[in-house]
Amino acid sequence: MSITKMKLVSVSASESNYEEMLKRCETSTYLHAENATSIVNEENGGRLLSIENIYSDYVNTLKNIGHSIGFEMKSKPTIEKTYTNEEIEEFLKNVEEQFKVVSDSVESNTLTSDDEIALEALRVLDFAAMHDCHYISFGMGRLPHDSVKKLNLIQDAKFITAKLHSTSQYQWIVYVTSKSHVRETKKMFDGLYLEEIKIPTIDSKKIIAQYEAELIDVYTYCEERYKLYALHQYVAIMNDQYVVTGFVPAKDLGKFEDEFKGLDVSVDAKDPSEAPNLTPPTLLKNNWFFRPFEMFVTMYSLPAYADMDPTVFVGITYCFLFGIMFGDLGQGFLLLIGGLFLEKKLHNKLAGIVGRVGITSMLFGFLFGSVFGNEEILIPVHQGLFNVREKLINVMDGDFTMTLLISAVVIGAVLILTTMVMNMCMHIKHKKWGELLFSQNGVAGFVFYGFILVAIAGKFVFGFDLLKPMWLIPFVGIPVVLFFLKEPLTHLMEGKSIKPHGGWGNFCLETFFEVFEILLSFVTNSMSYLRVGGFVLSHAGMMMVVMTLVEMTGNAGIVVFIIGNLFVMALEGLIVGIQTLRLEYYEMFSRYFEGGGKKFTLISSNN
Incomplete structure (x- = not known):
């Protein structure tokens, strides 16, 4: 039904607790904060809180690490452990070195979800131990079901197999053979259309599990610090106080103040008109x-x-x-x-x-x-x-049919007149007297359009004729002249020079076509x-x-x-x-x- 009335608020805190104040501002359900650059000026002697947000790099690094190893970084609801910048950088260095091996392993294998299931079943044998064997060799892959049937018919096989996973088309197997029969065995499986899957040299999940808890803790801390530093754009430092300025719905001012209970901050509220340089939302x-x-x-x-x-x-x-x-x-x-x-x-x-x-x-x-x-x-x-x-x-x-069409135009005319009244009310509120009096949607336009409607109704409905000079001159002629002279008359009311910027010749030529367009628009808008x-x-x-x-x-x-x-x-x-x-x-x-x-x-x- 209306636009919510606002209060301009300033929340101030000392250097020792401004971060907690910022956290309360971030979780507020009432505050529209203004950027500090619109608050600070030479008159108030304020300055911006300018601290490099190094946590942005930390967060991106951790996300990149997670992406490279297929691990999704998710922060905890609350910070359980804090870190110095040196501790974070040392941790990231160690993790990047360790996970480079994991990343290389992940990138060298493009696995489907079924491949992952089969690999998970094989994990119990320990990948590293399988590669360290001196006398036996392992192979893994998927076979079409027709090949699996043929596999069972092979006599004097120099290998053994185990089923890892199966779908309607394929069966995933692992085979074991001696080092001396590797070439022969591989050639045989190639003939059975085995699509081999490389067995990883390391168990990436095991390595990830070793670092998972600390990864999440570090990521949670860095993300929270990153968000906090991102709020510095709203902080202005004035008289050694850290100030956040913004707008709060007037009806919720009390609730907003309650959000800072128990914290040593001050909340000052005033009318938005006291800060004309700030535009209320x-x-x-x-x-x-x-x-x-x-x-x-x-x-x-x-x-x-x-x-x-x-x-x-x-x-x-x-x-x-x-x-x-x-x-x-x-x-x-x-x-x-x-x-x-x-x-x-x-x-x-x-x-x-x-x-x-x-x-x-x-x-x-x-x-x-x-x-x-x-x-x-x-x-x-x-x-x-x-x-x-x-x-x-x-x-x-x-x-x-004709009654319906005429009624439609009448409805349109009433709506056009209504919007003109609304427009005039807004110009009165903002004291735009030139627009109010001389524009096509102001008093001049309302008189012109209203008279035309009354004249048409009088002619064809009530039987009286207003289309005579004594009526046309004041209700049609004068409004048209006001349309034409709107710009110089407005300047006159504002105490400015009435001479047009481009000279009277250009003004008359341009304004003639503008007035013609205005008159035409009354017709087209009504017919619409x-x-x-x-x-x-x-x-x-x-x-x-x-x-x-x-x-x-x-x-x-x-x-x-x-x-x-x-x-x-x-x-x-x-x-x-x-x-x-x-x-x-x-x-x-x-x-x-x-x-x-x-x-x-x-x-x-x-x-």
Whole structure:
């Protein structure tokens, strides 16, 4: 419903406990921290906390070691042991030397998961001991099952075999033979299509296991120190105090202060207006119904902190326009149930929007008398409720088509005027008097466009004529002149020179085409809403085709009915959703919304 009010906070600590203060800031669920470079200046005499983050190299080295030996580095929840830089560097040196052998062994063998299973079964014999044998030789590999059968038929074999692993196609074996029969044995296995796997000279898992505990301890310590040093970008040193500055939601200030209980730090809070050099972040605050529509707003641009949150307006207008264009009671009910279900299960905002537009689809579907494309089922209900001959609104009635299209343009005109009012309110708030008075979305534009609408309505509906000089000059001529002179008049109000930068000749030529474009845009923007009426007819027409096919297919009609409704829901729903979003962005947002806000981001999300 609005943008969350912020408090500017400064958390200060001495040199002896600033690291603990930083840790509390990192785990805070309320703090948006500002980079220290935006805090420090010549006036406050502050300086940056500049310490080289050597732990970045340590963490990368440990990750590279783990990657080279196939060991995944995972830090513990808490640090159990601390290390000096010298101890870490000595440990890394020893580990790199020892694991180079392991890495070479791993890289020389590209093994599948089945190869690994077979190797694991062979591990009980000790790889090093197998290679140290003087009189016997070992070999390992996989044989096709057909070759295994032939292996059992060999007479006077000079080897013995053992099964290690088996799949539907292969069997992994290890064979043992004497040194004197190695060549003969290998030649025989080659004939049986043995795919040999090299037996490692060392047991890498055994070596890794020796270092695993300390590897994890060192990695945990280095990663924690790396994260802590990464937070130094938010620390400014002022008067020997280490200060972190940022923004906290005003309603959560007390909870934020409680996060530092038991620690010798001070938390100072003030209004953001006291630090004009810092731009407060934007945190949108909307209720359950409108919260999913924040997605559409942020896709366009996040509103600035000092602006208004358009989410509620977007939610209302999007549901309204979608409901008109996709009016069907039955299909709207499916959108409602399906959207809310997926939103709850997947926490998906788009699904939430689908559920909400289902409500207005049901409402207009009821007014149109349409249930899954059936245009007659609600006739008795309409007759009883609205005292009409058939239906309250018969979309497919040819006499209603022009009324529908005119109504769509009227809806568009009302929305355009509404966005103009919203734009004027924002200019009043920011005291942009030139934009307020002279722009096409300000007072001049509102008077011009509003008069044109009233004049058309008076001419064709109420029978009075306003298209006379006495009315046209003040309500059309003067606004057009204000459009033309907007720049010099704005400069005049601001106390600046009214002479255009490029001279009056260039100004008049450029402004002439700009004003022409403004006048043309009023027409095109209004006509753009014809698509609302067009899609009402399109949806009804597609469902009429479906119902005709149902009647033609006889007993298979129920299948055609289900498939047809699902097809129309998918295709028409997607198209209507996109077209409604287009109206939001191009016909409404462009008139009142500037964006450019800075997202509220917890300090932990940046680290």
